[in-house]
Amino acid sequence: MLFPTPTLSPDDRRVLDDIDREREALRLQVRSTPTKWTEGLRRFLTADAVAASNSIEGFRVSTVDAEDLMDGERDVDVTEVDREETLAYQRMMTYIQSLHDAPDFAYSKGLLNGLHWMLQGHHHTPARPAGQWRKGAVYVTDTRDPSIAVYTAPSVEDVPGLMAALVDWLNDDDGTHPVVRAAMAHLHLVSIRPWADGNGRMSRSLQTLVTARASVLAPEFSSIEAWLGRPGNTWEYYRQLADRGAxxxxxxxxxxxxxxxxxxxxxxxxxxxxxxxxxxxxLRHLESFVDSLGLSPRSVSALHDVALSGRVRRSRYERAENLQVQQAQRDLRALVAQHVLEPVGQTRARYYVAGDAFPEAALEEARTPFSLVDPYQV
Structure with a gap:
């Protein structure tokens, strides 16, 4: 038996309508923005989702470091464990993103186990297999006292039947709003906990996939994993799951x-x-600044990364502008010579941060926080 989907209140329906309007407005906004700039946001949002969802499980990699790892950079100051977990999650997330408009798509036990192998294959052992249902009991233990089980998953004998029911439910669209179905898919999977490890990340990823399959937005723009990874939201996430019982x-x-x-x-x-x-x-601040100095307009790409992410590497700038290595190096040297950028590190590990002459207006705009509203309090 799976959790029944609850009846929505009038407030819930109002918020769902607001989500639909917000997402449609965002879709139009993305379409009217040059691809060059939305691609940068896609990359950031993917890295943010990966870093955030991993952080819930105790793997600490900043979003900017996750971006560098996803770009293939080797000289990133993270532990080898965090590197492996980041890249494994990225591989799985990239595949999930590719499925959002795949024809003849269907959920299956094989799909879910395949995704799990992408995430956990580097931990595979006969006793704790990746890509296969667990062989024994699974407990969620208290973070301060691991001798206390705050949640005990269904018995191993029940897992195949429960997962069969979940796959059938996923493939049987009952007309429920996609955001609600995605939330329920997350709850079903995280409660069954069919694998020895990785159940939390798999459940959050399934929610992303269900949302993406039915959304007007690409997966990068509709995943809530980054939101769940913020400390206050993570605490509430744990509390919501704990409220379901032990x-x-x-x-x-x-x-x-x-x-x-x-x-x-x-x-x-x-x-x-x-x-x-x-x-x-x-971008508007940076375009005016670059024009005033007579610099190449393409250098805006490098400055934009510095303003919003805090740094840029030559390889990323090179790919963003489709440059030869020598061209990218010349552009960055010119920015360093005018003290717009400042290099940090040597050779392959080098990256660039804002220098003394970096336009302050752009930095102030990038660093000004924005506020989010609670849709139930509007």
Whole structure:
């Protein structure tokens, strides 16, 4: 038995309507923005989702470091464990993103186990297999006292039947709003916990896939994983899951879980829209600045990364502008010579940060925080 999808309240329906409007507005905003700049935002949002979802499990990699790792950089100051977890999650997320418009798509046990192998294959052992249902009991333990089980997953004998029911449910569209279905898919999977490890990240990724398959937005713009990874939201996420009980109790009202996810979807959409608007304002400052110095207009790409992410590497600038190595080096040397950028590190590990002459207006715009509203309090 799976959790029944709750009946929505009038407030829930109002918020869902708001989410639809916000996402449609964001879709139009993305379409009207040059691809060159939306691609940069896509890369950031993917890295942010990977870093955030991993952080919930204790793997600490900043978004900018995750971006560098995803770009193939080797000289990134992270542990080898964090590097492996970041790249494994990125591989799985890249495949999920590619499935958003795949024809003849269907959910299956094989698909879910394949995704799990991408995430956990580097941890595979006969006792704790990746890409296969678990062979024993799984517990979620108290973070301070691992001798206390705060949640005990269903017995191993029940896992195949529960996962068969989940796959059937995923393939049977009952007309429920996609945001609600995605939230329920997350809850079903994280409660069944069919694998020995990686259940939390798999559940969040399944939510991303379900949302993407039915959304007007690409997966990068609709995933709530980055929102869940913010410390205050992570705490509430744990509390919501704890409220479901210490064992698998699917015959209960989970309206609060759905409401929590509606807030997440609404606020994440707000966040993406505001980031895109801020990016445009920063670009306008940088274009005027570059023009005033007579620099190559393409150097705006490098300065934009520095303003919004804090640094840029030569390889990223090179790819963004489709340059030869020598061209990228010349552009960056020119920016260093005018003290717009300042190099940090040597040879392959080198990156560039804002120098004394970097336009302050662009930095101020990039560093000004934005506010998110709670859609239930509007």
């Amino acid at each position: 064992t698998y109790l699917p015959d209960q009202d989970v309206a609060n879980w759905v409401r929590f996810n509606l807030v997440a979807s609404h606020q994440q959409t707000q966040s993406v829209r505001l980031r895109l608007e801020r990016s445009g304002r920063v």
